[in-house]
Amino acid sequence: xxxxxxxxxxxxxxxxxxxxxxxxxxxxxxxxxxxxxxxxxxxxxxxxxxxxxxxxxxxxxxxxxxxxxxxxxxxxxxxxxxxxxxxxxxxxxxxxxxxxxxxxxxxxxxxxxxxxxxxxxxxxxxxxxxxxxxxxxxxxxxxxxxxxxxxxxxxxxxxxxxxxxxxxxxxxxxxxxxxxxxxxxxxxxxxxxxxxxxxxxxxxxxxxxx
Numbered sequence: 160x161x162x163x164x165x166x167x168x169x170x171x172x173x174x175x176x177x178x179x180x181x182x183x184x185x186x187x188x189x190x191x192x193x194x195x196x197x198x199x200x201x202x203x204x205x206x207x208x209x210x211x212x213x214x215x216x217x218x219x220x221x222x223x224x225x226x227x228x229x230x231x232x233x234x235x236x237x238x239x240x241x242x243x244x245x246x247x248x249x250x251x252x253x254x255x256x257x258x259x260x261x262x263x264x265x266x267x268x269x270x271x272x273x274x275x276x277x278x279x280x281x282x283x284x285x286x287x288x289x290x291x292x293x294x295x296x297x298x299x300x301x302x303x304x305x306x307x308x309x310x311x312x313x314x315x316x317x318x319x320x321x322x323x324x325x326x327x328x329x330x331x332x333x334x335x336x337x338x339x340x341x342x343x344x345x346x347x348x349x350x351x352x353x354x355x356x357x358x359x360x361x362x363x364x365x366x367x368x369x
Contacts, residue, residue: 169253314351
């Protein structure tokens with residue numbers, strides 16, 4: 160997979176894994192501060208720069224009044240560059256809940272375009288699984304929650320967790336999948352038809368996918 164690493168303006172507490180040598184790195188608005196603190200030179204800098212407070216030289220500048228968030232602008236650019244795995248730092252721990260929800264929808268946008276996305280927060284990682292499966296290795300502990308994203312999610316399987324589910328249906332109107340737990344066993348979450356929003360403790364790392 161070709162990796163795109165996006166730095167957004169919210170809280171940032173270090174990398175979840177090393178950035179690959181061929182990764183395409185984007186600083187979205189205030190995310191430029193994070194790349195500077197890491198000593199990284201991003202491949203692209205873009206946004207409306209209402210968070211950063213100034214316009215960096217050579218940046219792609221967009222109006223504040225626009226349909227796309229700065230994170231979405233960065234995602235679109237990454238897709239144009241042929242990336243299919245996206246790690247978005249600074250995307251969860253900000254003061255604006257509406258931007259957090261917008262980033263959940265950005266994950267769905269990526270899934271709808273055949274790509275994989277992760278929001279990497281200070282304590283939590285979030286992804287969307289669409290018509291597929293994620294797998295966590297044995298030996299993990301902590302909390303994991305699964306929610307329906309959009310229309311009903313059918314054929315949902317949760318194995319290796321404290322609360323199991325076989326061929327279940329999750330809906331957007333009832334939080335059945337909240338507050339599950341790793342048990343130390345290999346765990347998998349899959350959905351046959353639909354999308355799942357999955358959130359888990361950051362110290363459990365990134366899953367593999369099928």
